[in-house]
Structure formats: structure tokens, C-alpha cells
Amino acid sequence: MEPAEDITYFRERIEDLSEEITMLAALLDSDIDETIFEIIEEQLLVVGGSFGLREFTQIRYDAQKIQRKKLKDANLSDWKNIRGPRPWENSREYQEQQRTIQRDMQEKGL
Known part of the structure; x- marks a missing residue:
């Protein structure tokens, strides 16, 4: 080169x-x-x-x-256990039963 x-x-x-x-x-x-x-x-x-x-x-x-x-x-001293109806129970009958129990308790003064 x-x-x-x-x-x-x-x-x-x-x-x-x-x-x-x-x-x-x-x-x-x-x-x-x-x-x-x-x-x-x-x-x-x-x-x-x-x-x-x-x-x-x-x-x-x-x-x-x-x-x-x-x-x-x-x-919690005034707490009340409220049970709802079971699936196999008729809810209207259960509600009516609960109402009668409440009325009876109010009449007795409890």
C-alpha cells in the first residue's frame, strides 16, 4: 500500500x-x-x-x-333478642304470634 x-x-x-x-x-x-x-x-x-x-x-x-x-x-341492659321466622315457617303467622305475645306482655304490665 x-x-x-x-x-x-x-x-x-x-x-x-x-x-x-x-x-x-x-x-x-x-x-x-x-x-x-x-x-x-x-x-x-x-x-x-x-x-x-x-x-x-x-x-x-x-x-x-x-x-x-x-x-x-x-x-345493652334494655336489649331484646328478636328472632325472625325460619325459612320453613310462615312469616305472617310468626309475626301475628309475636304481636299477640307483645300485647299480652303489655296488658300484664311487663
Whole structure:
């Protein structure tokens, strides 16, 4: 090879390598960007999930507290067990029977 051909060959080879390096750098940048994005996304899920879990847990405890307060305030000494009719019982007959029992109790003063 003559020196001029050597220089042209090396220039073309350098340009080809430069293009390949540019393409690899762009590819690496996109991979790094995707990796960083995935890491940030996972961290947001972990941290956001813990905050969400805390809120839902607090709602549950608040609901239990309200339920306990309702039970505490309820007057259970006047509570009366009222049974509904069974599926095989005629509901109208059962209701009439219950009404007569209530009337009898009111007449007796109980």
C-alpha cells in the first residue's frame, strides 16, 4: 500500500469506529437512563406503598375505634333478642304470634 492509500484507509476506519462509538454511547445512555428510571420507579413503589399501607391501616384502626365507642355507648341492659321466622315457617303467622305475645306482655304490665 502506498502512504496515501494508508491514510485514506485509516481515515475511513477511524470514521467507521467513530460512528460505532457514537452508536454505542447512545445505546449505553439509553440503557443507563432506563436503569435509572427503573430504580426510581421501584423506590417510588416501595416508599409510596409504605405510605399507602400506613393510611389504610390508620383507616382500619379508626373504624375499630368508632365501633368500640358505639358498643360502649349502647345500652345493652334494655336489649331484646328478636328472632325472625325460619325459612320453613310462615312469616305472617310468626309475626301475628309475636304481636299477640307483645300485647299480652303489655296488658300484664311487663
